[in-house]
Amino acid sequence: MSGSSWAEIVFFLALLAVSTPLLGNYMAKVYSGGHAPGDRFFLPIERFTYRICRIDPDREQRWRSYLMSLLVYTLVGGLLTYLILRVQAHLPADPNHFPGVPSGLSFNTTISFMTNTNWQNYAGENTMSQLSQMFGLVWHQFISAAVGMALAAAFIRALIRRRQTTIGTFWVDTVRSCTRILIPLAFIFAIILMSQGAIQSFGADTHLSMLAAQTTHSTGVKTLTQTLPRGPVASMAPIEALGDNGGGYFDANFANALENPNGLTNILVLWMLCMIPFAFAWTFGKMIKSMRQAAVVLSAMAILFTISILIVAPLEARGNVKLNYAGVSQSITSTNPGGNLEGKDIRLGTTGSALNAAAITATSTGGVNSAEESYTPIGGAVPLFNMMLGEVIPGGTGTGLYGMLIFVLIGVFIGSLMVGRTPMYLGKQITARDMKLAAIYILVLPATVLVLASISILVPSTASSISTTGPHGLTEIVYAFTSAAHNNGSAFAGFDGNTNWYNFSLALCMWIGRYFEIIPALALAGSLVRKRTYAVTAGTLRTDKPLFAVMLMGIVIILVGLTYFPALALGPLAEHFAGHFGL
Amino acid sequence: MLRALRQHLLPSIALTAVVAVVVGLAYPIVVWGIGQVAFKNQANGSLLYRDGKVVGSALIGQSFTSKTGTPLPQYFQSRPSGTGTYAYNSTDSAASNYGPSDPRLVGFIPGFNTVGLNGEPSATNPFATKADPYCVPLTKSTGKPVISPEPGEKYEKTKTGSYVCDPTTVPERAMAYRKLNGLAPDAKVPVDAVTTSASGLDAGISIANADLQAPRVAKARHLPLRTVLALVRKYTIGSTWGFLGTPYVNVLELNLALENMRR
Numbered sequence: 118m119s120g121s122s123w124a125e126i127v128f129f130l131a132l133l134a135v136s137t138p139l140l141g142n143y144m145a146k147v148y149s150g151g152h153a154p155g156d157r158f159f160l161p162i163e164r165f166t167y168r169i170c171r172i173d174p175d176r177e178q179r180w181r182s183y184l185m186s187l188l189v190y191t192l193v194g195g196l197l198t199y200l201i202l203r204v205q206a207h208l209p210a211d212p213n214h215f216p217g218v219p220s221g222l223s224f225n226t227t228i229s230f231m232t233n234t235n236w237q238n239y240a241g242e243n244t245m246s247q248l249s250q251m252f253g254l255v256w257h258q259f260i261s262a263a264v265g266m267a268l269a270a271a272f273i274r275a276l277i278r279r280r281q282t283t284i285g286t287f288w289v290d291t292v293r294s295c296t297r298i299l300i301p302l303a304f305i306f307a308i309i310l311m312s313q314g315a316i317q318s319f320g321a322d323t324h325l326s327m328l329a330a331q332t333t334h335s336t337g338v339k340t341l342t343q344t345l346p347r348g349p350v351a352s353m354a355p356i357e358a359l360g361d362n363g364g365g366y367f368d369a370n371f372a373n374a375l376e377n378p379n380g381l382t383n384i385l386v387l388w389m390l391c392m393i394p395f396a397f398a399w400t401f402g403k404m405i406k407s408m409r410q411a412a413v414v415l416s417a418m419a420i421l422f423t424i425s426i427l428i429v430a431p432l433e434a435r436g437n438v439k440l441n442y443a444g445v446s447q448s449i450t451s452t453n454p455g456g457n458l459e460g461k462d463i464r465l466g467t468t469g470s471a472l473n474a475a476a477i478t479a480t481s482t483g484g485v486n487s488a489e490e491s492y493t494p495i496g497g498a499v500p501l502f503n504m505m506l507g508e509v510i511p512g513g514t515g516t517g518l519y520g521m522l523i524f525v526l527i528g529v530f531i532g533s534l535m536v537g538r539t540p541m542y543l544g545k546q547i548t549a550r551d552m553k554l555a556a557i558y559i560l561v562l563p564a565t566v567l568v569l570a571s572i573s574i575l576v577p578s579t580a581s582s583i584s585t586t587g588p589h590g591l592t593e594i595v596y597a598f599t600s601a602a603h604n605n606g607s608a609f610a611g612f613d614g615n616t617n618w619y620n621f622s623l624a625l626c627m628w629i630g631r632y633f634e635i636i637p638a639l640a641l642a643g644s645l646v647r648k649r650t651y652a653v654t655a656g657t658l659r660t661d662k663p664l665f666a667v668m669l670m671g672i673v674i675i676l677v678g679l680t681y682f683p684a685l686a687l688g689p690l691a692e693h694f695a696g697h698f699g700l
Numbered sequence: 701m702l703r704a705l706r707q708h709l710l711p712s713i714a715l716t717a718v719v720a721v722v723v724g725l726a727y728p729i730v731v732w733g734i735g736q737v738a739f740k741n742q743a744n745g746s747l748l749y750r751d752g753k754v755v756g757s758a759l760i761g762q763s764f765t766s767k768t769g770t771p772l773p774q775y776f777q778s779r780p781s782g783t784g785t786y787a788y789n790s791t792d793s794a795a796s797n798y799g800p801s802d803p804r805l806v807g808f809i810p811g812f813n814t815v816g817l818n819g820e821p822s823a824t825n826p827f828a829t830k831a832d833p834y835c836v837p838l839t840k841s842t843g844k845p846v847i848s849p850e851p852g853e854k855y856e857k858t859k860t861g862s863y864v865c866d867p868t869t870v871p872e873r874a875m876a877y878r879k880l881n882g883l884a885p886d887a888k889v890p891v892d893a894v895t896t897s898a899s900g901l902d903a904g905i906s907i908a909n910a911d912l913q914a915p916r917v918a919k920a921r922h923l924p925l926r927t928v929l930a931l932v933r934k935y936t937i938g939s940t941w942g943f944l945g946t947p948y949v950n951v952l953e954l955n956l957a958l959e960n961m962r963r
Contacts, residue, residue, distance in 0.1 A: 372898035380945020611797035
């Protein structure tokens with residue numbers, strides 16, 4: 118890798134090191150209920166919202182009520198989006214006269230955006246009207262992110278409070294996540310992206326003849342015409358990243374230059390998508406008033422995250438050894454960016470692309486800027502493995518934090534049993550019931566992914582969705598279900614998911630992956646909030662020491678790594694070693 | 701039941717309406733308004749004009765080929781494109797999505813991904829021609845490149861009896877590139893010249909790629925080579941602050957400048 122590639126990686130990590138404490142402190146104030154910066158501006162807006170929505174902001178909810186509000190709210194939004202997609206042809210802002218979206222695809226897309234997955238079985242620029250994009254889909258991008266943040270805030274409260282029953286108010290947490298964090302940040306970044314060339318333009322697409330056609334007077338030849346898409350892209354891109362959604366306006370997501378015009382916007386996008394998840398670990402420390410506990414969680418996230426970058430980036434910079442036979446120059450010089458450029462845009466380079474592959478899968482974003490299918494075998498396995506880890510390094514907005522805290526509880530339980538002590542975290546005793554909930558939380562995803570992927574392999578009629586043969590074909594299927602269940606949304610995009618079976622099974626996967634994770638997590642919060650706290654004694658396993666961070670990383674890798682190992686061995690590892698891709 | 705309705709359903713509907721209006725309408729329209737005032741060119745797609753007519757966007761690449769798809773020598777050629785239906789179709793941005801060992805990308809490499817005509821693994825490429833040892837043939841029934849040969853399958857052949865090779869594999873593209881630019885048969889080809897981009901709409905090529913194409917363009921246009929090279933330098937877009945992204949040459953802007961020189 119070249120010096121500028123290393124500089125890019127260091128710069129990216131430095132941006133996160135700056136934003137984590139700043140945003141983390143701010144978010145802790147937002148979710149703590151006391152005074153927060155900007156109250157004079159935001160409070161009147163929030164009070165007005167509560168009043169017209171008949172919400173009592175002071176009425177706290179128990180976990181079941183919190184969950185009910187969440188489910189009903191997302192269901193209402195889902196119905197609205199489904200309706201908009203179906204009848205988009207009869208609504209305004211459809212300048213290109215796209216017909217209504219077919220029912221199977223609408224169903225899949227609605228579930229996909231409700232669950233913060235943003236798996237896209239369609240190409241936005243030729244399927245969705247401008248209204249469907251900015252109204253039907255962007256709505257979910259804000260709300261699914263805000264809901265995740267609300268859940269994390271509720272989970273933290275459950276750890277702080279003693280012998281209580283309520284964990285906060287769903288409506289307040291969601292509204293404040295939007296008004297104070299997501300909307301202001303999205304707005305600022307939208308202006309910056311637009312200034313760099315991200316398009317924000319309404320009206321019909323621009324039809325033109327390419328330069329070669331205009332000068333050789335062969336205008337009107339179909340292969341030499343271009344239709345430049347227009348639409349509200351600059352406003353969608355920031356929330357696509359900030360909310361870890363990943364559903365882009367265009368099929369190629371962040372690879373399309375009208376969405377992500379240059380190296381600067383690329384790094385800003387990467388920053389946006391990691392900003393909130395990392396900051397949440399800091400917020401956790403502020404709210405429980407122990408930065409040492411937070412340091413353990415944050416460092417486990419950051420170390421695993423950095424490792425994944427350091428594997429993908431050099432592999433992609435080195436290139437695809439199989440192209441050497443054809444006399445292709447992949448070595449890096451000042452005039453040749455080199456590396457594995459198949460499926461990568463030159464303005465972003467292999468490093469800007471590799472950073473994206475690692476970051477969109479370590480967070481639950483999935484907004485690709487390069488074709489992961491064409492990565493080197495191990496380079497493409499790392500994004501897959503990042504997702505398999507359960508979206509906790511650092512994971513989605515909020516969902517990553519409570520996911521990691523559940524891994525912490527499992528770590529405490531295993532660690533305490535190994536040394537014969539009572540399992541306690543933050544002074545709260547971890548009981549068998551809590552462990553059952555945690556076990557459900559970590560087992561639901563692998564079970565869903567592996568069962569549905571196996572069925573898909575066994576049913577002959579689904580085989581045509583796979584674009585290739587051999588181990589790579591297996592990776593395509595496993596990647597699709599892993600991405601759906603972990604609510605990521607990225608894909609090995611040669612795979613065709615727009616069939617009846619996959620529209621349905623992937624939607625099922627996304628739905629289970631979202632709600633059968635939220636329910637045990639909230640139940641666990643409901644259990645934790647009732648507990649009294651005990652003083653930490655010499656007999657307690659210390660969870661604020663580096664040793665526990667190592668333990669936590671081990672738990673994350675072993676628990677999920679072993680579950681998925683057979684699939685990884687038959688897919689990318691087989692492709693790598695059988696193909697002599699070298700190390 | 702009624703209580704649950706009041707507690708969950710009414711706020712849900714009301715809040716859905718409020719949030720939808722704020723983030724689904726007000727937010728994009730305000731951003732649009734600011735864009736139309738402050739960044740009119742960028743917000744409308746960085747359009748390029750020639751004689752008052754739109755010729756494209758500075759951010760979206762184009763094909764510089766004849767009607768029949770052969771590259772025009774007087775233009776710098778963009779990277780290959782994997783967009784739907786035809787190259788550089790900007791309403792269907794897409795990559796090739798071929799895996800790193802897919803024959804459609806790397807060709808049939810003996811001892812690696814070759815399969816015999818009987819469908820069994822084979823140490824040699826049964827489709828190899830003298831010109832292209834990595835040849836991937838096209839099936840007669842679909843005209844698509846074959847990934848895994850099956851017994852009894854028929855393939856396209858030339859009049860002389862050799863197989864017709866898929867022209868979009870990297871080895872084939874490399875050969876075509878050398879031929880177009882008059883390079884030696886063993887000359888190294890920059891990787892961007894023979895691979896498709898993620899969007900299929902890459903506006904750029906590497907400087908090395910442009911430098912190799914410059915003599916051909918200069919000859920076709922009867923221009924001194926240094927004039928063409930100077931233009932290549934002029935339309936080279938550096939990476940932001942020297943390290944964010946990679947430097948590239950904007951092909952459409954470069955070709956547009958060449959075209960405008962003619963008058």
